[in-house]
Amino acid sequence: MPNRFLTKQRAVIKLYLINLVEQNKLYGLQFLQLLRKEFEPYGFRPTHSEIYKSLHELTKEGILYRTKKLKGEGQDGFQEIVIYQFTEDGYEKAKTYKKMVKQDLDRSKHMINKILKDNF
Template identity: 45%
Template sequence: MSEFKNRGFLLKQRAFLKLYIYKTIDKHKGYASQYLGDLRKEFKQYGYEPTHTETYKVLHELTRDGLVKRERQIKGEKGVDFQEIILYSLTDEGKKEYDLYKKQMKVELERCRGLLDKALEDHYGPVR
C-alpha cells in the first residue's frame, strides 16, 4: 500500500516487475536467474531489458515480507556441475497478497495507460 503512495507520474519499474514475478512464482517454482532470462526474452521487442539486480531486489523484498519461501537446491548433472540455486514459491500470505497486489496494479496500470493515451491524443490526434 505504501507502494501506491506513488501518485505521481508513471509507475515504477519495481512494481511492474513484482507483478510479473508474483505471477511466475505462482505458476511454478523457479529461480531468479531463470525469471530474469524469461522476462528479458518477453520484453526484448519492447526495448526493455531488466537487470539482474532489480530482479533480486524484488525477490528479497518478497522474502523479507514473508510472501515467498526459499528453497535451496543443486542444479546440474549430479556430481559434475555443482550450482546452487534458490527456488521460490508463494506462502499462504503471499498468495493473498498477490491477489490484492494484482487488483491494485490493475488500477495503477490503467491510470498510466490513460496518461499515455492522453498524450498520444493530445499530440497526434484521435486517429492512430
C-alpha cells in the same frame, strides 16, 4: 491519491515475478531469462540486480519464501539454486498486490492515451 506519473518499473517486475511463481517457474536465473525475453522487443532489458531486488522485496513483504536446492550435474558438480515459492498466505497477498498494480496500470494507461490524443 499518489502523485506519480506512471507505474513504477519495480512494480511491473514484481507483478511478472508473481505471475512466473504462479506458473511454477521458480528460480532467479530462469526469472531473468524469461523477463528479458518478454521485454526486450519493447526496448527494456531487466538487469540481474533489478530482478533480485524485486525478489527480495517480495520475500520481505511475506509473499514469497526462498529455499536452496541442488540442480543437475555440471563440470564442477551440482549447482545450487534458490527456489522461490509462495508463503502460506503469500498467494492471497500476491492477489492483493496484483489488484493494486492493476489500478495503477489503468491510471497510467489512461494518462498515456490522453498524452497521445492531445499531442499526436
